[in-house]
Amino acid sequence: MSKSQGLRTKKKTLDKVIRKVKEQFAMLENYIAELLRANPASTIVLKIEENEIDRFQRIYICLDALTQGFVKVCRKLIRFDSCHLKSASGEQRLITVGIDANNGLYPVAWPLVETENKDSWS
Numbered sequence: 583m584s585k586s587q588g589l590r591t592k593k594k595t596l597d598k599v600i601r602k603v604k605e606q607f608a609m610l611e612n613y614i615a616e617l618l619r620a621n622p623a624s625t626i627v628l629k630i631e632e633n634e635i636d637r638f639q640r641i642y643i644c645l646d647a648l649t650q651g652f653v654k655v656c657r658k659l660i661r662f663d664s665c666h667l668k669s670a671s672g673e674q675r676l677i678t679v680g681i682d683a684n685n686g687l688y689p690v691a692w693p694l695v696e697t698e699n700k701d702s703w704s
Contacts, residue, residue: 607630607638610628610638610641611628614626614628614641617643617645621645621646621647622646623646624643624644624645624646624647625642625643625644625646625691626641626642626643626644627641627642628640628641629641638696639695639696640693640694640695640696640702641693641694642691642692642693643691643692643693644690644691648688648689648690648691649690649691651688652680652688652690655682655683655688656680656681656682656683656688657680657681657682657683659680659681660678660679660680660690661678661679661680661681661687662676662677662678662703663676663677663679664676664677664698665677673694673695673696674694674695674696674697674698674702675692675693675694676692676693676694676695676698676702676703677689677691677692678690678691678692
């Protein structure tokens with residue numbers, strides 16, 4: 583393969599990747615809209631890094647139905663935890679859980695963040 587063939591192939595591949603990223607963001611926005619339609623008082627915050635390719639930074643989801651359930655059935659105790667996800671970009675899932683009457687974990691809110699730091703926890 584010549585150098586020019588390699589450069590053309592690289593450009594076509596990057597164009598496909600950029601197009602795919604934009605399609606994925608469109609689906610994420612539709613997902614958020616559907617969550618808010620089904621749970622109107624919920625809190626959902628999406629943060630992206632805007633440049634030539636919109637890069638996902640973090641999303642925070644706190645569904646109103648889960649918040650109401652926490653208030654009604656859980657102890658007034660909240661735990662925070664995080665876990666690493668296996669992906670190319672290495673996101674982390676942070677989670678806020680309550681403890682229900684059976685000592686089970688009750689999810690309250692969950693952000694997906696680029697890295698665990700003070701900014702992403704706040």
